[in-house]
Amino acid sequence: MSHSSEKPEISPAAKRFIIALCIICFGLTVLEFVIHRHAYFALEGRPMFFAAYGFIAFIIVVVGGIGLRKLIMRAPDYYDAGDDHE
């Protein structure tokens, strides 16, 4: 991810949002041990399956997108200068 953006400055509002998000995620983690989740598949029944899968899936989507960008990203006028006008 060498072409990734620089670390952005975090505004106070964003900090508050991140703290609130972390508290909610912590709460959802606690609830995992309180509420029974009915599972159709063994993997689904594992503790924190959805939390882990959500986090990992998101990362894969973004990283996959970055990889795809190298493959299929072209200049904005790629078609305008190309065969559309031939």
Add this chain to the structure above:
Amino acid sequence: MNSLLPSLLQIPGLLMVFGAVLVPILPHALRQIWMLAVIALSAWLCWGIAPGVHMTTQLAGLDLILVRADAITRPFALVFHIAAALNVIYAMHENVRTTATAGLAYAGAAIAALFAGDFVTLFIYWELTAFTSVFLILISRSERSFAAAMRYLLMQVSSGVILLAGAVILWHSGQGLSVQALDASTLAGGLILLAFGIKAAFPFLNGWLQDAYPEASVTGTVILSAFTTKLAIYMLALCFAGTEILIWIGAVMTLFPVFFAVIENDLRRVLAFSLNNQLGFMVVGVGIGSELAINGTVSHAFAHIIYKALLFMSMGAVLHRTGTAKASELGGLWKRMPLTMIFCIIGAVSISSFPLFSGFVTKSLTIGSVAKDGYFVVWMILIFASAGVLEHSGIKIPYFAFFGHDRKFEVKEAPVNMLIAMGIAAGLCIAIGVAPQLLYGLLPYAVDYNVWDAGHVLGEMQLLLFAILAFVFLMVRGLYPPEIDSTVLNTDWFLRRLLPRLTMAIARPILSVWFAALGQTKKLVMDGLYVGERASQQTGLVSGVASTGAAAGIFLAVFALLLLLLFSM
């Protein structure tokens, strides 16, 4: 003739198609009232149509079923009317008769298609949706939109022709023309599935969607987003419920657009990828084919039309005010367009399936049906794709438009009519999410699934909130990819680049041979003329022996031949 028009107006949707004829000649205010009145009357007529065959006719020896309703027809017809009405309200600020006329006729054609009981009747409406909707793209009046419109038309008409071919083969095999459950492994079934697949934007047949929709006008894209693809889903549900290949096609459809949407810069095009992803969930439901899955597909289509329209409306409002829908040029609009931002976020959380919003109570049925039937891999793909939906529609769209880097736009809030349309759509998203029984009551089967199961709600919240946590992690670490103004290659590349190049590769040798032959012929003629001239000098053929008329004739023939050669070059 006197009885023909009333009979035609009894066909659902045609009231709107014929009503569109008056739209161009009505003044602005009256036009809005007229369109809403026609839509309301049409909705009322459709609501009263119970499942069954209601109108038949014979044409050239063919038994046609002009009006037939199925158990899933009513929810589709209802939401098509809602979308049509929302479109009218959303476009009230503009005085563009073409959009208004085409939009009403397009919606009417799509509604008429829902009630088509045979494939020939369906073919007519299928093509009518294509020819009416293309004006919504052409109205942008740019060279780029014209080219996109032509490619759109090519794909749409091709779909219709393939549908007709399938219908003819079906009829020839003695199965009749009625819209019926089909076997995809037969030639007729395969062709009809392909025709539906083009309009449903199956993988590799999807390029037209992301190519054309974002090229339409601000209001045109909203109209386009509702009908064509959902009509295809409806037809798939009628003809191919339980066809297993659709489970896998649908799974792929949910998956690949999420990666494209990450890197797409045009936010309306991101929504077009998102639309493709959502269609995938519906196709999976059709493939599963169980009562729960069909309920899932129908309810998801219903909710999707509304929240997708809401998202397109919010991005349309942004485009209308700022002149751009590119993520790389947007940001910080929450201060200037707070209501649009709120409506966009409601659309975003609805499509992301947050509990208490419409996506949750509908998509859960499809994913639940997949789990119930034991398709583990497909289930994993759908859950993965759900995180992907959150990424592009739940976070990317609102974040880059309304938050992110503040571009200091000095713009006003969206026009009031746009806000009203978005407000109604947002209200419906919440109403369905909070009271899903409102929608469940319209479904073909009783809903035997508890979406409010505490474990299910917990799992969904964990999936979404930890995915947002991943976004925050990537942003804080500076790892989230920046938005870059670019062209993302899609399957329309085959039509726009590969096909012309292949054509040229084939044509070039043929043209070379042609021009070489032409050159040789020219040389022969010139040599002939030279020899003739020499001969005439010796024999006086052209200069005295022959008559003046004959000489003039020879010169004229030579002159014509030269002209022919010159023009053919």
